[in-house]
Amino acid sequence: MKQRIRAHLVNSVMVLFAVLTVTVIAYAFRNREKGELIYLIFNAYALIAVLLSFLIILFRQRAAKRRQLSKKKRLQNLTKDLASPAMLWDDTLRTVILNDTLRNLAELDPEHAADPKHVLSVLFGRETVSEQDIPEIIREKNREFCFVTASGQERDMIWTTSAVETEENGVTWYLSIGLDLADIRLMQSELATYSKRLIVSEGRHNLTMELMDVGILLIEQGNRNLFPSDKLRQMLGLKDDVLTVEELRSRVYPADLVTFDSRCRNMHDHMQDYLRKTDSVELRLSGADGQYRWYSYRFRATQNPETGRLAVGGIVIDISGEKAKDVQIERIAYEDSVTGIPNRQKLLQMGHDLYRCTTEMENSYWVIVIDIDRFHMINDACGYAAGNELLRQFAEAMNRQLEHGGFGARISGDNFALILRNTGDPALPEKVVREIQQSLSARSAGGLANISLTCSAGYALMPADGESFEDVMEHAEFALSSNRSMLGGISRYTEAMHDAIVKENQLEVRLSEALANHEFVLYYQPKISLETDAVIGLEALIRWRMSPDKIVSPEAFVSVAEKSSLITQITRFVLDEACRQAKVWQDEGLPEVVMSINFSGADFYQDTICEQIQEVLRKYRLDPHCLEIELTESLALKDIDLTIERMNQLRAAGIQIAMDDFGTGYSSLSYMQMLPFTMVKMDRSFVRHLEEDRVVQEIVFSVARIARSKKIKTIAEGVETPEQARLLKAAGCDYAQGFLYGKPMTAEETEAYMRERARYRKGYRG
Ligand code: C2E
Ligand code: MG
Ligand code: MG
Numbered sequence: 001m002k003q004r005i006r007a008h009l010v011n012s013v014m015v016l017f018a019v020l021t022v023t024v025i026a027y028a029f030r031n032r033e034k035g036e037l038i039y040l041i042f043n044a045y046a047l048i049a050v051l052l053s054f055l056i057i058l059f060r061q062r063a064a065k066r067r068q069l070s071k072k073k074r075l076q077n078l079t080k081d082l083a084s085p086a087m088l089w090d091d092t093l094r095t096v097i098l099n100d101t102l103r104n105l106a107e108l109d110p111e112h113a114a115d116p117k118h119v120l121s122v123l124f125g126r127e128t129v130s131e132q133d134i135p136e137i138i139r140e141k142n143r144e145f146c147f148v149t150a151s152g153q154e155r156d157m158i159w160t161t162s163a164v165e166t167e168e169n170g171v172t173w174y175l176s177i178g179l180d181l182a183d184i185r186l187m188q189s190e191l192a193t194y195s196k197r198l199i200v201s202e203g204r205h206n207l208t209m210e211l212m213d214v215g216i217l218l219i220e221q222g223n224r225n226l227f228p229s230d231k232l233r234q235m236l237g238l239k240d241d242v243l244t245v246e247e248l249r250s251r252v253y254p255a256d257l258v259t260f261d262s263r264c265r266n267m268h269d270h271m272q273d274y275l276r277k278t279d280s281v282e283l284r285l286s287g288a289d290g291q292y293r294w295y296s297y298r299f300r301a302t303q304n305p306e307t308g309r310l311a312v313g314g315i316v317i318d319i320s321g322e323k324a325k326d327v328q329i330e331r332i333a334y335e336d337s338v339t340g341i342p343n344r345q346k347l348l349q350m351g352h353d354l355y356r357c358t359t360e361m362e363n364s365y366w367v368i369v370i371d372i373d374r375f376h377m378i379n380d381a382c383g384y385a386a387g388n389e390l391l392r393q394f395a396e397a398m399n400r401q402l403e404h405g406g407f408g409a410r411i412s413g414d415n416f417a418l419i420l421r422n423t424g425d426p427a428l429p430e431k432v433v434r435e436i437q438q439s440l441s442a443r444s445a446g447g448l449a450n451i452s453l454t455c456s457a458g459y460a461l462m463p464a465d466g467e468s469f470e471d472v473m474e475h476a477e478f479a480l481s482s483n484r485s486m487l488g489g490i491s492r493y494t495e496a497m498h499d500a501i502v503k504e505n506q507l508e509v510r511l512s513e514a515l516a517n518h519e520f521v522l523y524y525q526p527k528i529s530l531e532t533d534a535v536i537g538l539e540a541l542i543r544w545r546m547s548p549d550k551i552v553s554p555e556a557f558v559s560v561a562e563k564s565s566l567i568t569q570i571t572r573f574v575l576d577e578a579c580r581q582a583k584v585w586q587d588e589g590l591p592e593v594v595m596s597i598n599f600s601g602a603d604f605y606q607d608t609i610c611e612q613i614q615e616v617l618r619k620y621r622l623d624p625h626c627l628e629i630e631l632t633e634s635l636a637l638k639d640i641d642l643t644i645e646r647m648n649q650l651r652a653a654g655i656q657i658a659m660d661d662f663g664t665g666y667s668s669l670s671y672m673q674m675l676p677f678t679m680v681k682m683d684r685s686f687v688r689h690l691e692e693d694r695v696v697q698e699i700v701f702s703v704a705r706i707a708r709s710k711k712i713k714t715i716a717e718g719v720e721t722p723e724q725a726r727l728l729k730a731a732g733c734d735y736a737q738g739f740l741y742g743k744p745m746t747a748e749e750t751e752a753y754m755r756e757r758a759r760y761r762k763g764y765r766g
Contacts, residue, residue, distance in 0.1 A: 014056060020049070085157070085178040090171050091134055093117050102178065107149040122147050123178075124159065137161055138174070215316035217297060221271055221309055232316050237288030253284035253292045254405065262357040267299075271310045274301035282319065293320045336410040338388050339395035347409035347417055351462075351469035354407075354419060358463045364422040366429045367469075368459040369476040370398070370436070373487045375414035378453075390453070397439040401432045417473070422461065429459040433490050456483055460493035507560050514544055515569055521545050522577050523744035526753065527596075527715060527737045530729040535757055537594035537628065539737065540578040541744045542570065562600050571603040575616050579627065581747055583620040590754050594656060596628040601635045605642065610649045624654030630681065632660045633671045640674075647676050658715070662703070672706065680707050682733070684718030690727050697727060704732035 085102035089095060096116040098106065102123075112118040120129040124137060125145035138161045145157045161176040215232030225242045233241070236251065245264060252260045263281045267274070280298040287293050299314025334346035342350070351367070358364055372394060378387050391410070398408045398416055406420040420428060433455070440453045458479025466472035475493040478501050483489030491497075514520060520542055527537035544552035561567040574597050582595040603609065617624055629650060635643070647657055658679035659672065663686055672680060682703065689696045700716070707714045716728050719738030728736055742753055 014053065087123065087176050087178075088173060089116065089120060089176070090173050091131060092171055093120065093129065093131060096120055105149075105155065106147070107151055107153075109150040123157070123176075125157075134174070137176075138163075215295075215318075216313065217299075217316055218311055218313040219267065220311045221268075235287060235316070235318065236285060248285075251285045253286075256283040258354065258357050259283055267312055271301050271312060274299065274312055275303060275310075278314075280314075287318075293318055295319065336395075339392050339410050341395045341399065342407070342409040344409065344411040347407070347411060347419075348469065350407050350409075351419065351473065355462055355469040355472070364464065365462045366418075366420045366422055366459055367462050367472045367476045368418040368420065368429050368433065368457055369411070369473065369480050370416045370418070370433065370455050370457045371480055372414040372416075372440075373454045373456055394436075394440065394455070397436045400439070401435060417476075419462075429457070429492070430490050433457040433459075437488060454488040456480060456486070456488060457490045458482065458493065459490075465493050504560050504563070507557060508564055508566065511544075511557055511561055511566055511570075514546075515566065515573070519545055520570065520573055521746070522574065522581070523746060524581075524750040525737060525744040526742045526750075526757075527594075527735050528741045530725065530733060530736055535591065535593055535754060536735055537596055538582075538750065539596040539598075539630070539744075540574055540581075541598070542574055543744075558600070562602065565602070567600045567602050568606065571597075571599060572612070574598075575613065576619075579616050579620045579622050582626055583622050585751065585754070586622075586626075588751075590751070591758055592626065593754075594626055594628050596630050596658060598630045598660065599635075604629075604631060604635060604646060605639070609646065610653060613650070613655060614653055625656065628656040628658055628679065630658045630660040633662070644675060651676050651678075661717075663699075669703075669706065672703075672712065673710070677712055679713045679715060681737075682714065682716045687716050687718045687720075687724050687728070687738070690724050691721070697731060700728065700733065701731040704734075708732065 085105050086099045087102055088097045093116055096119050098119070106123060108119060108122065112122075117129055121127065123145070125147050126133065129137075137159070145159060147155055147157070149155060157178045159176045159178050161174050163172050163174055165173045167173075215235050216229035217232060218227040220227075224244055226245065226248060227242060228236070228238055232238070249257070249260060249264075259281065260283055278298060278300045280296055282294060282296045284292040285295050296317050296319045297314055298317075299312050301310050301312045303310050334342055334349075336343040354365055372390070375387065375390070378390055391414070394416065395408070395410060398418060401418070401420075402408055406418060408416065408418050411417050418432065420432065422428070425431075437454055440455060458476045458481070460466065460472050460476040460479060462469065462472040465475050475498065478497050479491040479493040481501075482497050483491045522540045523543050524538040524540055526535045527539065528534070529536045542554050542558075544554075544557060546552055558567070561570055578595050578597050582593075586592055606612070613627070613629075614624075616622075617627065631647075650657055656678040657676070658681050659675070659677045660681050661683045662672070662680045663683045680703065682700065686696055686700060690700065704714050713734045714732075715735035715737060716724075716733050717737050719725055719728065719736040719740045721740060724738075725736055725740060745753060
């Protein structure tokens with residue numbers, strides 16, 4: 001924050017200097033005849049300005065460098081603290097920093113030690129390392145790398161690499177932690193001997209094992225018993241010299257049970273795979289003192305050459321100390337800084353692991369994606385601090401649902417995700433989200449008292465609803481977007497949703513092509529005065545001309561365009577074309593009418609919408625009174641204050657505004673009172689029932705009366721019969737639009753219609 005204020009300050013000073021310098025130059029130029037003194041002052045000033053600008057630039061560069069250095073220092077210290085061989089490097093491959101352990105182990109030849117690319121290629125056992133190799137290096141978590149030290153020793157390593165920090169300039173830092181396999185090789189050769197003896201002694205643990213001072217665990221094919229070494233029994237506080245899988249399982253930390261089960265099964269079913277590779281598993285077990293500690297089990301299989309039976313064995317090491325440091329590193333890479341809960345990366349990692357478990361263990365998980373409704377309003381209305389506070393409270397409410405297991409993360413802005421084990425209750429996701437909604441509605445952080453807080457959710461089942469974790473997540477997000485318009489909605493993903501969204505996506509692509517290929521055209525529908533029968537306006541209605549004989553109605557594509565930014569591009573076309581056409585007709589001497597265009601929420605809420613409209617009006621030299629914007633009341637609902645502000649701007653510019661589809665919302669009348677409309681367009685549904693329903697007649701009458709009292713004009717849409725027109729006129733309605741007078745027509749048809757109407761009226765008047 002301080003840095004930002006300082007940067008603003010420096011920027012302001014620089015701008016001030018620029019302005020001052022320009023002023024002095026201008027002044028000196030205007031007074032150039034007045035002698036040399038003024039030139040002297042000018043030169044002195046210019047010199048000071050240049051000097052100061054130079055100093056400011058220098059100061060800013062140094063500050064940026066300092067910031068970068070402090071970040072690098074923090075990561076470097078972290079690496080230094082690690083007992084394992086570790087190195088820190090960046091994706092430009094210009095820096096690599098080894099910790100002491102790795103430096104001692106690697107014994108790099110001094111000649112090449114300063115060349116990061118060389119160091120990385122040696123340690124990763126590759127001929128060369130380039131930026132393209134980075135994704136592969138990260139993926140190769142269990143590959144053994146072999147490198148030769150300067151003294152000629154071969155070293156086998158397994159590297160685990162992850163991104164730990166991305167700087168403002170886009171440079172990403174990676175941390176690679178290595179596992180030296182030399183000690184494990186030793187263990188393996190010894191294991192072959194143990195295993196042989198073990199099988200010979202028919203399952204009894206042997207003397208050699210007792211003498212070893214490391215925790216060793218042997219698992220024999222087809223035998224439910226596990227054989228711990230003395231040291232391991234001591235470490236875990238085991239009484240017997242054999243232990244069953246169930247006994248070991250009862251000591252596993254609950255959150256690690258999924259890992260334990262999947263690895264156990266895998267080990268039993270695919271034991272021969274481990275003849276070729278060493279693998280490891282890390283989990284928490286309750287030790288001799290009843291406390292949970294982190295243990296690593298690195299194991300490999302061997303085969304008794306005499307009996308052919310397989311056994312898996314390996315060393316168990318207490319890695320709690322290492323883990324504590326790992327936790328620190330994880331925190332940087334995997335924790336969301338606002339809420340302190342895991343971030344998207346961690347969710348993806350966890351999701352992948354769990355997805356693998358579901359296929360191996362035949363269980364399933366719910367993946368729930370949650371979105372805080374109208375979060376942007378809270379941010380806008382109450383500020384970022386209140387917004388962040390709400391995010392924290394939300395994370396807390398979500399975490400409370402995880403007391404019986406599960407995983408929660410913040411995946412972006414106001415999006416959260418939950419993974420819950422499927423207990424067989426299909427209503428579980430909905431119950432959990434309802435609980436979160438309840439605790440959310442009980443809150444009012446930082447002046448949010450008058451905004452009711454809710455959240456919407458979509459969920460899917462893993463693995464049934466997708467072929468990978470990403471797939472399942474995407475489907476849960478589909479389900480969430482399917483109820484986007486409904487506050488507090490909760491939906492389960494269905495196949496039909498997928499099809500609809502795929503179709504929608506295809507349509508979106510086609511729409512942007514249509515825009516580029518000028519396939520959109522405008523049709524115009526006349527608006528008639530019930531009093532004089534004259535055409536008072538035209539509504540521009542968009543059509544998609546796919547081919548000369550295939551015209552698509554806006555109902556088929558406007559809602560899809562509204563979900564993306566396409567609608568604003570479409571509206572820009574409509575605005576331009578309608579104004580151009582209106583001016584052409586005026587210039588041709590046709591009667592002056594008001595041209596109406598329809599606006600969506602996204603159009604209306606653009607910051608520069610008023611300027612955009614005025615620019616088009618200027619371009620065609622069209623009077624602002626000749627343009628009307630039609631808005632629906634649902635649009636006003638989104639943000640009432642901003643709506644009023646925007647409408648006032650448009651009204652001040654002389655543009656007219658109509659409330660479209662009046663009567664289809666919840667509180668049409670109150671909006672009519674509150675918002676500065678110039679016209680109310682009564683929805684077709686009123687007109688349809690006008691003839692047979694007296695209540696509808698009463699309503700139309702009242703609306704017209706209230707509107708008149710507020711100097712708002714009224715028009716009825718969808719007028720199809722002369723009787724409807726008569727009743728509307730009797731109720732006090734000003735204008736009408738509908739098939740009775742004319743359907744939406746092409747520009748040529750509209751022009752002919754207007755000419756015909758003008759001629760007829762002239763003749764009618766005599
Ligand atoms: P809307 O603004 O309420 O437009 C009136 C719709 O009612 C038009 O349908 C029109 O053809 C139809 N209509 C007019 N008179 C009658 C009648 O007597 N009987 C019947 N049954 N229908 C009548 P259209 O052109 O299909 O437009 C549908 C909706 O699409 C419009 O409703 C408007 O919401 C939207 N739309 C059209 N053009 C645009 C546009 O350029 N931008 C945006 N954002 N939306 C548009
Ligand atoms: Mg309209
Ligand atoms: Mg309408």
